[in-house]
Amino acid sequence: MIEMQVDGRDIEAREGETILAALKREGIQVPTLCYMEGLLPSGSCRMCVVEMEGAAGLIPSCSYPVAQGMKIQTRSPKVLEARKTIVELLLGNHPDDCLYCVRSGKCDLQQLAQTMGVRQRSFRGKKNQMEKDVSGPIVRDPEKCILCGRCVRVCEEVQGIGAIEFVGRGCRSYIGTAFDQGLNVSTCVNCGQCIVACPTGALSEHSSINDVVAALTDPNRMVVVQHAPSVSVSLGEEFGVEPGQDVDGKMVAALRRVGFDRVFDTSFTADLTIMEEASELAARISGGGVLPMFTSCSPGWIKFVEQFYPDLIPNLSSCKSPQQMMGAVIKSYFAEREKIDPARIVSVSIMPCTAKKFECDRPEMAPNHVPDVDYVLTTREAAQLLRMFGVDLLAMTPEEADTPFGERSTAGKIFGASGGVMEAAVRTAHFLLTGKELDRLDMQPLRGMKGAKEIRAKIGDLEVGAAVVSGLGNARKLLEEIRAGRKDLHFIEFMTCPGGCINGGGQPIGSDPDAARARMQALYRIDQVESLRVSHKNTQVARLYEEYLGKPLGKKSHQLLHTHYNARDIL
Amino acid sequence: MNDVESVLKKFPRAGRDALIPILQEVQESMGYLSRDAVARISKHLDLPATKIYGVATFYNQFRFQPRGKHHFTVCRGTACHVKGSNRVMEMAEKMLKLKAGETSRDRVFSLETVACMGACGLSPVMSLNGEFHAKVTPQKLVKIIQECRETESKNEC
Ligand code: SF4
Ligand code: SF4
Ligand code: SF4
Ligand code: FES
Numbered sequence: 001m002i003e004m005q006v007d008g009r010d011i012e013a014r015e016g017e018t019i020l021a022a023l024k025r026e027g028i029q030v031p032t033l034c035y036m037e038g039l040l041p042s043g044s045c046r047m048c049v050v051e052m053e054g055a056a057g058l059i060p061s062c063s064y065p066v067a068q069g070m071k072i073q074t075r076s077p078k079v080l081e082a083r084k085t086i087v088e089l090l091l092g093n094h095p096d097d098c099l100y101c102v103r104s105g106k107c108d109l110q111q112l113a114q115t116m117g118v119r120q121r122s123f124r125g126k127k128n129q130m131e132k133d134v135s136g137p138i139v140r141d142p143e144k145c146i147l148c149g150r151c152v153r154v155c156e157e158v159q160g161i162g163a164i165e166f167v168g169r170g171c172r173s174y175i176g177t178a179f180d181q182g183l184n185v186s187t188c189v190n191c192g193q194c195i196v197a198c199p200t201g202a203l204s205e206h207s208s209i210n211d212v213v214a215a216l217t218d219p220n221r222m223v224v225v226q227h228a229p230s231v232s233v234s235l236g237e238e239f240g241v242e243p244g245q246d247v248d249g250k251m252v253a254a255l256r257r258v259g260f261d262r263v264f265d266t267s268f269t270a271d272l273t274i275m276e277e278a279s280e281l282a283a284r285i286s287g288g289g290v291l292p293m294f295t296s297c298s299p300g301w302i303k304f305v306e307q308f309y310p311d312l313i314p315n316l317s318s319c320k321s322p323q324q325m326m327g328a329v330i331k332s333y334f335a336e337r338e339k340i341d342p343a344r345i346v347s348v349s350i351m352p353c354t355a356k357k358f359e360c361d362r363p364e365m366a367p368n369h370v371p372d373v374d375y376v377l378t379t380r381e382a383a384q385l386l387r388m389f390g391v392d393l394l395a396m397t398p399e400e401a402d403t404p405f406g407e408r409s410t411a412g413k414i415f416g417a418s419g420g421v422m423e424a425a426v427r428t429a430h431f432l433l434t435g436k437e438l439d440r441l442d443m444q445p446l447r448g449m450k451g452a453k454e455i456r457a458k459i460g461d462l463e464v465g466a467a468v469v470s471g472l473g474n475a476r477k478l479l480e481e482i483r484a485g486r487k488d489l490h491f492i493e494f495m496t497c498p499g500g501c502i503n504g505g506g507q508p509i510g511s512d513p514d515a516a517r518a519r520m521q522a523l524y525r526i527d528q529v530e531s532l533r534v535s536h537k538n539t540q541v542a543r544l545y546e547e548y549l550g551k552p553l554g555k556k557s558h559q560l561l562h563t564h565y566n567a568r569d570i571l
Numbered sequence: 572m573n574d575v576e577s578v579l580k581k582f583p584r585a586g587r588d589a590l591i592p593i594l595q596e597v598q599e600s601m602g603y604l605s606r607d608a609v610a611r612i613s614k615h616l617d618l619p620a621t622k623i624y625g626v627a628t629f630y631n632q633f634r635f636q637p638r639g640k641h642h643f644t645v646c647r648g649t650a651c652h653v654k655g656s657n658r659v660m661e662m663a664e665k666m667l668k669l670k671a672g673e674t675s676r677d678r679v680f681s682l683e684t685v686a687c688m689g690a691c692g693l694s695p696v697m698s699l700n701g702e703f704h705a706k707v708t709p710q711k712l713v714k715i716i717q718e719c720r721e722t723e724s725k726n727e728c
Contacts, residue, residue, distance in 0.1 A: 162619030169629045178620040179606055179635065187619065571610050571620045 004070040019061035019072060020048060028074055031083060031112055033199055034148045035062040037513050039157055045148055047112070049082050050074050058082055084116040090146045092123035101144070103201030106510045109146060130174060135182025137190045137206050137357035142174050145202035151175060151194035158498060160473035161304070163188035175202075178571050187307060187570050189300040189472070191496045192354030192378075192505015205354045205506065208375040209385055215346040215375075216259045222340060224262040225255055226326045226405075227350040229270060230416030230501040231379050233522040234352065237508045237515065238383035239393050244518030246526060249398020255350075256399065257391045262334075264405040266349065269322040269329070270412035270424070271535035272544070273297060276561055277319045278429040278535075279552035281491055285462070290314045292465070292482070292489040295421050297321040299359035300496030302565060304472050309479055310567035318562040320372075322415065323349050323356055324365050326405065327372025328560040333548045334404065348375045350382045352416070352504030355496060364563050378506025407540040410527040417520045418470035418500035419446035419453060422493040426457050426466065427534045434460040441533055447524060449499045449517055452478065454489075465489040471498035574600040575608045579615050587618060594627055603634045631686065636674040639681035641719045643667070645697045648687030655708075656695040660684065662709035666716050679723060 002013045006026065013022035018041065023030055034045040041063035049058035053071035058079065061072075073079060091113060098104045130142040149166070152175060156162040163186045167176035177186040195203040215223050232248035241247065255263045281293050296302060296317040305312055320328065326349070331342035349356065353376075359365065360373040377385065386393055400406060411427055414420030423443045430438045445455045446466075451474040454467045465488045469475050475494050482489070497504045502519035527533060535541065549556045578596045582589045593616075597608050604627060613620040627633040645660050664670060667680045674681040690696050693705035699715060 156619070156622075162621050165619075165621040165625035167625050167628045176621075176624075178609065178624040186621070571606060571613075 002066050002068050002070075004066060004068070004072065006072045007074055013066040015066075017066055019050060019059075019064050019066055019070075022066050023050075023061060023072075023074065030061055030074060031115065032062055033108065033112075033146070034150065036150055036153060036197065039153055042149060042153070045086070047083060047086055049079060051076050051079050080116075084118065087112050087116050087118055088122045091118065091121065092125035093128050094146070095127055095143050096121075097144070097201075101201040102204045102207075103144075103509075107201060108199030133182055134206065136184035136188070137354050138183055138188060138192060138195065139204050139206050140175070140183065141202050141204070142176075143202075144200050145175055146200055147173065147175065148199060150197040150199065151203060154193045154197045155188075158471055158473050159189070159191060159193055159496075160476045161187055161189060164194070181571070185570065189303045189496065190355040190358040190505075191300040191472070193497060195354065195505055196507065196509060205378055205381070206357060207381055208357070208377055209381050209388070211375050212346075212348055212377060212385065213388075215348070218346075220344065221346045222261050222338075222344055223259070223346045223348060224264060224330055224334075225260040225348045225350060226264040226266045226269075226323070226330075227251065227255070227382075228266045228323065228352055228416065228501060229413045229420075229523070230352045230504065230507075230519060231350050231382070233416070233519045234379050234502065234507050234515075235383060235393070238380065241394070242518070243512070243515035244522040246522050247393065249400065250393055250396040252401050253396035253399040254386055254391045254393045257396070258385060258389050260348070262402045264326060264330070265401040265408050266322050266326055267408035267412035267415065268401075268405045268538070268540065269325040270297075270415040270421075271409050271538040271541050272325055272329075272561070273319055273322050273415075274411060274421075274424050274428050274535035275541060275545075275552045276325075276557060277317050278425050278432055280317055280319065281425070281429060282433055283553065285464075285490060292467075292492050293317055295491075295493045297415070297421060298355070298494060298496045299353070300355040301472065301475065301494045303355070303358070303568070304475065304496070306565055307568040307570045308476075309483075312479065312482070313565050313567065315482075316565055318564065320365070320561055320563050321356075321359065322412075323351060323376075324359065324372050324563070325561050327360070327365070328367075329405065329544065329548075331370060331372060332560055333544065337404070342370055346375070347371075347373050348377065349373050350377050350379065352379050352501045352507045353497075354378060354505045356506075367559075379504075379508060380506060383508070404540055404544065407532075407538055409532045409535050409538050410530045411533060411535045412538070414523050414527050416501045417447070417523050418449070418495050418498075419443075419468045419493065420500065420523065421495075422446050422466055422468050422491070424535055425491065425493075426459070426464070428536045429464075430457075430459045431534065431536055433462070437534065442527075447520075449520065451498060464491065466491050466493075468493045470495040470500050472496055474498075575611050579611070582615070585616060587616060590616060590618065590623065590626060591630075594623070594633060598633060601637075603637045605635075605637075631684070634672055634681075634683060636672070636681065637678060639674045640679050640723075642681045642700050643683070643697060644688075644699075645671075645682070645684050646686075646688045646690075646695060647684045648691065648694075650687075650691035651695040654694045658709050659695055659697065659707050659712055662712050663716075666713065680719070 011026050030048050033047040034042050043060045043063035048062045050061045051073035052059050128143040133140040164175050166173050215221050233246050236245045236247040252263050294315045327347050330347050335342040357376045365372050411424035423446050451471045452469050457464045469478050499516050503516035609620050609623050669682045671684045688696050695707050697704050697707050
């Protein structure tokens with residue numbers, strides 16, 4: 001233990017930690033901008049400065065280690081003045097656009113200006129003047145960028161991509177791509193992790209709200225909506241609910257109020273995905289197919305393989321993602337059942353994800369030029385839609401999703417957490433291969449926020465090597481092992497975002513760092529208390545096969561539920 | 572084997588620290604850093620192309636477009652600045668419709684700046700295809716550019 005003094009009070013700190021960490025435990029809030037939990041501090045913004053006895057200048061608390069006998073001032077006039085000046089300098093060339101800004105109300109910069117009591121413009125610099133990049137699902141508005149570097153670090157250090165970087169030098173530097181091209185032709189996989197990391201409105205998703213509102217008000221359209229497994233455990237946060245509360249029934253009711261003609265649950269097609277994917281795995285194992293097989297439900301991950309590991313494309317499962325499977329059965333089976341022209345259906349999905357916007361626009365996902373899914377809204381956009389339509393989520397009486405795609409097992413629900421797809425798949429693969437249910441359905445080693453997890457599962461006589469990876473930086477490590485000849489794995493779940501969809505790039509902004517963990521626990525709580533826990537017992541899925549698809553991997557399934565991938569040449 | 576390959580051959584199994592020398596040599600032999608060149612270097616060093624672009628734009632010496640037939644280099648050093656090189660630069664930008672680092676679409680003109688040419692006694696200075704011009708005024712520059720245009724139109728007929 002280290003003893004030190006803060007603002008005249010004695011406190012204890014731990015060996016090796018930073019001043020910031022010690023202060024946080026003491027209930028002392030220090031503003032930060034460039035600092036990111038879990039990554040090494042870069043110490044570049046100096047927002048977090050404190051005064052240290054004996055030091056000539058102020059020191060950045062996020063990167064300065066504690067020491068025995070240290071005396072720190074966190075709120076001396078010098079400290080407060082310095083912090084205020086930093087904010088004022090940042091505002092010097094910032095557009096005064098809060099009224100029109102997507103981030104208003106959740107913006108760290110705006111918040112800091114309030115906290116520091118900035119009441120007038122002190123520096124009048126030339127306003128940033130740069131064009132927005134609206135080339136893809138991720139919108140970049142460099143005028144609002146304060147060059148904190150968080151997006152660059154997430155993209156490179158967490159996701160292993162490096163699509164964006166500081167370009168140029170000094171006061172003319174900005175965040176850009178190689179040769180200043182649009183993000184759409186860069187290596188960006190549209191994961192949206194940079195959006196969640198950004199403290200300002202410089203990064204956001206391309207909004208589809210106006211398109212959805214137009215469809216909802218068009219009497220000639222039937223508008224259906226699906227919602228992803230992880231949305232019901234995060235949407236509440238947008239309305240002030242504690243992270244980790246499941247608002248599933250209320251959300252279904254609210255979406256009906258908004259005017260959607262049908263509300264379907266993407267967890268239903270997660271169950272369908274498991275039927276197809278577990279069958280594909282069994283076929284590959286018994287038929288000598290390419291192993292290990294990789295899951296294919298995370299569109300950022302798919303683009304990642306297409307551009308960085310094209311030699312491993314044959315390892316990808318050919319299954320479409322649950323979102324796209326739902327889109328496909330809506331515009332085929334459902335349309336036929338309802339006797340409606342598929343071209344009259346507008347298919348909307350609510351996703352925790354920005355890459356889903358890219359996925360639904362892929363040409364392979366639009367047979368005969370009719371897209372399986374028309375518009376994707378992120379969790380954030382869905383919340384805005386509810387607010388715009390004056391629907392009070394929390395006041396709703398819970399309702400159930402619609403047939404024929406409303407029933408789900410909890411195996412389909414835990415798709416929203418890293419490890420969930422694997423757990424669901426092993427449950428069903430065991431049944432398909434042995435005819436018996438697993439004794440214990442829970443697979444603890446596959447759960448939790450860790451970036452890489454592995455188990456060896458016994459399925460009958462077969463020992464299956466299974467791995468679960470989330471965060472593309474972690475994916476790179478495992479893929480390099482496989483390229484180097486690692487052979488003991490049969491099936492690997494890859495999720496683009498660290499921790500899975502519960503921590504997706506389309507999830508609420510400004511939640512505390514533990515929110516993702518709470519959302520994950522909420523999913524496993526549902527798995528614990530409900531009784532339908534395996535995908536192969538979903539009666540509506542069984543009926544879909546009986547009435548329409550035939551059997552898993554059958555001809556119709558192949559047409560509707562499977563896809564192919566292409567190597568991408570990208571700078 | 573093209574220019575990039577022959578440069579990279581000199582840097583087998585190179586790490587990130589070789590980036591600047593590689594960029595310098597590639598630019599030396601090709602005159603600029605093309606997209607293809609950056610993509611190739613990116614593969615060789617296992618470094619994202621964006622990173623390379625970020626590093627290269629940090630330094631004034633790298634260009635990303637080929638030089639034009641008439642390549643203007645305007646000195647923006649302190650001495651030249653004091654003697655009005657900013658007005659020379661403004662005139663160059665206006666007449667050529669180019670910014671520093673750019674090349675005209677027809678690849679006839681290109682413009683760049685340097686920090687100091689080491690001829691401060693003759694400031695403001697500029698060079699055209701390596702040929703040195705002392706005590707340049709905006710008016711002088713106009714004449715030089717017009718002469719270039721004339722040779723061009725003669726070549727055309
Ligand atoms: S980024 Fe923040 S400070 Fe800037 S205009 Fe948007 S809300 Fe206001
Ligand atoms: S969306 Fe993901 S891949 Fe694209 S720039 Fe942001 S962090 Fe990088
Ligand atoms: S875009 Fe956002 S995260 Fe990236 S440097 Fe600018 S302000 Fe920071
Ligand atoms: S938060 Fe400490 S220097 Fe930026």
